[in-house]
Amino acid sequence: MSKIRVGLIYGGKSGEHEVSLQTALAVTKAFDLNKYEVQPFYITKEGDWRTGPQLTAPAESVDALTFESASASGGAGTFALQPLFGSPAPAKTQGTQSATESGGTAAAQLDVVFPLLHGTFGEDGTVQGLLEMANIAYVGTGVLASAVGMDKVMMKKVFAQEGLPQCVFRHFTKNQWEKDNAFFIMEIEIAIGYPCFVKPANLGSSVGINKARNRDELLSAIAEAFRYDRKVIVEEFIDAREVEVAVLGNDEPQASVVGEIVSSSEFYDYKAKYIDGKSSMIIPAEIDSELSSRIRDLAVRAFQSIDGSGLSRVDFFLRKDNGEIYINEINTMPGFTPFSMYPLLWRESGKPYSELLDDLVRLAIQRHEEKQRLSYSFDLT
Known part of the structure; x- marks a missing residue:
């Protein structure tokens, strides 16, 4: 049985860049290289895509995964996207030929991508949309679920529709805040009170989150949250x-x-x-x-x-x-x-770590194969 070719995407233009690198390092050490061919894709903090050679052994450190200089596979930037857009192949099933066996370019025959990206430009549906356009199987939630899960305001609105119990919250954009911050301060103090938590609406790993115990701290926390997002959410404190x-x-x-x-x-x-x-x-x-x-x-x-x-x-x-x-x-x-x-x-x-990775790859390929059976055109004749 041929190996499953997995592309790992990590790093990213996000406040959680370093967390993503640690995740990627751990995953490279857990994949069974007798079952998988692992191709790394590093995205710099500036959004530049870089790729290195296929992994023949687990990465020894984060530095080994960053490819700061020109990569062994042809350079950085758009060249690194060739394995995604060059000639994507449908996901292999048991017994099918590998890319090399079938005469294709190995770099263009990823079976599944594992986007190990946290936060903006990775967990928010953007890279998921890229992979959908490339018609490549990928681990994790789709475009809609990723976007909703990333945006705390939209997420809470969906949870409310589902009838899930949650704390009191208020939200506003930077433009709304600048136009009428007195109204929002009053609404927060009446509906939520102190202490309260102030968060960027679209960020994870607790980046930009602060606890406000009074109005001065509230104003400072909101200013801090707006450093990371154009939308802020304020939630009640629950002991x-x-x-x-x-x-x-x-x-x-x-x-x-x-x-x-x-x-x-x-x-x-x-x-x-x-x-x-x-x-x-x-x-x-x-x-x-x-x-x-x-x-x-x-x-x-x-x-x-x-x-x-x-x-x-x-x-x-x-x-x-x-x-x-x-x-x-x-x-x-x-x-x-x-x-x-x-x-x-x-x-x-x-369920141990290596088995969990196997399950995630299997689920990604399964979902992708189901999508391939859908019709995306309508014949009027």
């Missing part, structure tokens, strides 16, 4: 435990066990997630089976509400005073190192 569920699948998604985050900081910000190393994960969370089942069911409903596919991590608040559940957000491309919550949740559910 709660933070629990998370990993979801895997296409039309019949499954939920992992529930895990809990115990933050080293006042809230689970970027430093607490990636820098100080003091936050802890409790897997499975210390909650009763009935509550766990309810949270897992809500995670699957959230995933299906955005038309998810492949993978997502769904985050919840569990109020300390009365045990009420509130959905916080869905992350359609969660951190994927062996120490990240998503693979750890599945490991504790009986």
Whole structure:
């Protein structure tokens, strides 16, 4: 049986560039190179695409994956896109020939792409649209689900339509804020109060998020959030435990066990997630089976509400005073190192890291093959 040729896309023009590199490093070490041919694609912070040679061994460091100079496969920029747009082939099934066996150009015969991109220009539907245009199978949610999952405002509106419980929030664009910030301040103070959380609407990994305890801190937090996005969301503070569920699948998604985050900081910000190393994960969370089942069911409903596919991590608040559940957000491309919550949740559910990668590739190819059976034209004759 021929190997499945996988393209890894990582880096990106995003505030989560470094997180993406760590994810890519971990994935290269986990792929079984006896089963897969792995082709790396690095996107610089400026948006320049670069590719290196096919991996014959796991990458030893992040530096080995950045290709800062001209790549071994023909240079940077548009040349790096040739494997995507040169001559995309349909996904192979068991027993079919490899690109080399069939006489094609190996670089143009990717079977599936794994976009290991977090945040803007990667998790928001943009690269998913690129891969749809190239007619290549890819891991993770599609264009719509990615865009909705990235935009916290649209996500919350979809969750509201689905009847999922969530905290009070308000939102506004930079233009709206500049025209009438007095109105929004009044609305926040009446409907939400202090303390509250201020977030860019389109960013992950807790970048640009701040807790505001008074009006001065609110104004400062909003100014900070507008550095990263044109739209800001303000949410009520809930004294709660933070629990998370990993979801895997296409039309019949499954939920992992529930895990809990115990933050080293006042809230689970970027430093607490990636820098100080003091936050802890409790897997499975210390909650009763009935509550766990309810949270897992809500995670699957959230995933299906955005038309998810492949993978997502769904985050919840569990109020300390009365045990009420509130959905916080869905992350359609969660951190994927062996120490990240998503693979750890599945490991504790009986699915090791390498098997999880196999499942994600299989689900991507399955979804792509289903799409190939659709008709995209209409014969009027």
